[in-house]
Amino acid sequence: MLASPWIAALAALFVWWFSTGAILLAVRKADRAGPHARLWVCLMNLPFLVLGAAGFVDTLNNGTVAGTYVAFLSALALWGWIELAFLTGTITGPVTSDARHGVPEWERFIRAWGTIAYHEMLLVAVLLAMIGLSWGTDNQFGTWTFALLFVARISAKLNLYLGVRKINVEFIPEPLNHLPSHFRHARMNWLFPISITGLSFAVACWLERLWAAETGADVVGFALLSALTALALLEHWFMVLPLPDEKLWRWMLPDREAANQAALPSEEAR
Secondary structure (H helix, E strand, C coil): CCCCHHHHHHHHHHHHHHHHHHHHHHHHHHHHHCHHHHHHHHHHCHHHHHHHHHHHHHCCCCCCHHHHHHHHHHHHHHHHHHHHHHHCCCCCCCCCCCCCCCCCHHHHHHHHHHCCHHHHHHHHHHHHHHHHHHCCCCCCHHHHHHHHHHHHHHHHHHHHHHCECCCCCCCCCHHHCCHHHHCCECCCCCHHHHHHHHHHHHHHHHHHHHHHCCCHHHHHHHHHHHHHHHHHHHHHHCCCCCCCCCHHHHCCCCCCCCCCCCCCCEHHHC
16 A cells, blocks of 8 residues: 555645644744744754654665665655754844845845755755765665755745745744745746746656656655645745745744834835
């Protein structure tokens, strides 16, 4: 049953929803408890980082269905801990102030990059390590999973920087209250069609590999990647469509004690 592509796709959907909700819940509770709680949340969840790294390495030469699932979950564990460290303000960037209006575009970009620099460099370092370790091995689905999440994240952040119609700041934690000031509201930007086209092409490629798969492990692996890429594509569409995607997690989170909504500069105000 676990070798079914439908089960794999549903598993990817559930893990995406549950892990996102768990991270948001941990961050929201840490916000309410204070700065020291944010660091403790990261430290208490270090086992996920360790287990993710161990599971990834252990499955590199495991070409079974179980090995594929473990590699996928290990990559998500690595990614999840790094995202948790970012959202708690533990690993972000040197810029922690709001965007300055009226600066040249090149300076605006550098300042925006500075808000996430350390986090992005950590992601790149982990991805390069995973590529190096998995090169020529039997099971590379963990690396593909992490690489997919990385590319989708870069695309989403660039679209937010350039300007999109809908920007959801409801789940922005207190340490990152300055972050939305670096985003823009706009009807469209030049990158969005490229992002949508690229992600759609990636879904088609994964589905083609799924159709041609000859082993159960490949069926599961490409089904997981197809579902995860489709979710990334959907998240991009949420940036321009008036859909209440925040309701997927809002019900499970405690109310914020103070909602600090940063002002978002419009495209016309550039």
